[in-house]
Amino acid sequence: MDPRLQQAAQSGSIDKLYDLIDENPYLLENIDAVPFVTTPLHVAASSGNIPFAMEMLNLKPSFARKLNTSGYSPLHLAVDKDKAKFVSRMLLLDKGLVRVKGRNGITPFLLLVSRGKADLVAECLLNSPECIQDETVDRRNALHLAVVHDRFEVLQVLTGWIQRMSQRDADSIEKRVLNKVDIDYNTPLHLAAYNNDHQAYFLFLFNSYFKLYI
Known part of the structure; x- marks a missing residue:
C-alpha cells in the first residue's frame, strides 16, 4: 500500500x-x-x-x-x-460482517465471544441471530469458545438468547447449538465438565431442564 x-x-x-x-x-x-x-x-x-x-x-x-x-x-x-x-x-x-470467516474459521462474532465482550455479543445476536450457528475449523461454536476461554458473562448472554429462541424452534436450536459436537466430539457441556467449570456446567444443565418444559 x-x-x-x-x-x-x-x-x-x-x-x-x-x-x-x-x-x-x-x-x-x-x-x-x-x-x-x-x-x-x-x-x-x-x-x-x-x-x-x-x-x-x-x-x-x-x-x-x-x-x-x-x-x-x-x-x-x-x-x-x-x-x-x-x-x-x-x-x-452491514450486519453480515460479523460472520466473515477468517483465520481458523474465526468470525468477528466468535472473536468477541473469546474476548469476553458480552455487550457486543448481545448486539451481534440481535442484529444477526444466525451468527450463533457459526463455528471454527475445529467445529467449535460460540458456546464452546465461551467455555474454553472462561467467559461466563458471555455464556450467560448466549444461553439467555438460546432460551428465548428455543420457544420458537427448540429441536433445531438444541441440535445446531447446545448439542453441537466439535472435532473431538465434545459438546459445550462436555468441555465445562472436563474443565471443572461448575458455573458453566450447571448453566447448561439449567438450559436442558428449561427446554423440557417449554
Missing part, C-alpha cells in the same frame, strides 16, 4: 484519500485485485476511524470482507484492537 494512503487511513483524512485517488484513479482497484491484502479499511479499523471507514465502504464495499495476509478482515482487527464503537457502527451498516 502507498505509505501516503496508509497515513491517510490512520489519521482519518478523507481529503487526502481523494487527493491520492485524483493522482491515481486505479489506486483502490489495484488493492482490490490482490486476493489477500491489507486495505485502507483494515488500517482505519485498527485505528477506529469511523468516518474514513464509512467513506471507504462507500467507495469499495468489497474491502469489508477482504482478508489480509494474516487471515483477518477489517472487523477482526477492530475487535482485536478493542474498538467497540467501530464494531457497533459497522454492524449497523
